Amino acid sequence: MKVARLCSLLREEKHIGFRLIHTNQHYDPELSSVFFTHFGITPDRYLPTFRVQPAKRLGLLISWLSDDFAVWKPDYVLVVGDVDSTLAGALAANKLGIPVIHLEAGLRSFDRSMPEEINRIVVDEIADIHLTTDAFSHAQLISERKFLVGNTMIDCLVHFRSFIENCSLAKYGAFVQEPYVLMTMHRPGNVDNPERWKMIQRLIQDILPFYRIIFSTHPRTADTMRREGSFSGEPGSLLITGPLDYFEFQKLISGSLAVITDSGGLQEETAWYGIPCFTLRENTERPVTISHGTNYLLTEKALLHVDIVSLIEKGIGTSKQGSIPYWDGKASERIVEVLRNL
DSSP, rough: SHHHHHHHHHTTSSSSOOEEEEOOOOOOOOGGGHHHHHHTTTSEOOOOOSSHHHHHHHHHHHHHHHHHHHOOSSOOEEEESHHHHHHHHHHEEEETOOEEEEETOOOOOOOOTTTHHHHHHHHHOOOEEOOOOOHHHHHHHOOEEEHHHHOHHHHHHHHHHHHHHHOOGGGGGGGGSSSEEEEOOHHHHHHHHHHHHHHHHHHHHHHTTSEEEEEEEHHHHHHHHHHHHHOOOTTTSSSEEEOOHHHHHHHHHHSSSSEOOOHHHHHHHHHHHHHOEESSSOSSOOHHHHHHEEEEOHHHHHHHHHHHHHHHHHHHHHHHOOTTOOOOSHHHHHHHHHHHTT
């Protein structure tokens, strides 16, 4: 989602060549290849699937990417986000003396227990050029070559808006004709922790007497449901699905009363839609969504005492759609302009 519009624009550029590597970090087809199909993106290179522990996978990614960079000899390597593939790409390029461009630079949760936070810090130290999404992330960096370009996730929403609006939700029938809450959960701190999982179960039980819930599950979450138990509720009040395709999921977000999640991207997407988002985490690297008025942190302490239904009702309609500066669907155009001027 973060590169779909950028790839489309780069294909039209006469003086900028690019190649796209799919690292296969998300090897589940429902979390990976389906998006490439949706957006019409064909990677130039697919790396093998490395089903090993994270440290070994990082080493393998660095090795394979180094081989490709050594053959292709790019002028720059652009890495996106804060996942292990981001770090591997930055390290591989740096060791070969290739300048690194970091898209989504400067994001900080200030929680070093999160693997993503370590990745962000290291990649920003390595990067030669920093492309930031908002004023907060821009201010975190002391860099002579930082550019506030905006959020490419929003570019995807804007560019594919007609596809989202025309996506049919007929298979959900009457379920989506009444107010519903959309939910996702995938972070190990939430779904791998039995006590935390019990809190999530209680949260759902608190909501179900008032609103229906659609819960789109990550494979990790499905494993936890099988191991720790799922949820109970009135028949027809809770719908549990697997991962959903992009257009269908965005249509569900836009029609929801609120979203409950631990996802970083959903904090951004709900901010653009103006939908209340309740983030089950102790912190967020996207504080701009909180100051925007759509995102609410549900910390462990809050989960023990919160009246979630009151919060949902209080949060409805508290913000304007798409009002965060530079989240206007034109971040990719600004990135291309930066690349032209390198």
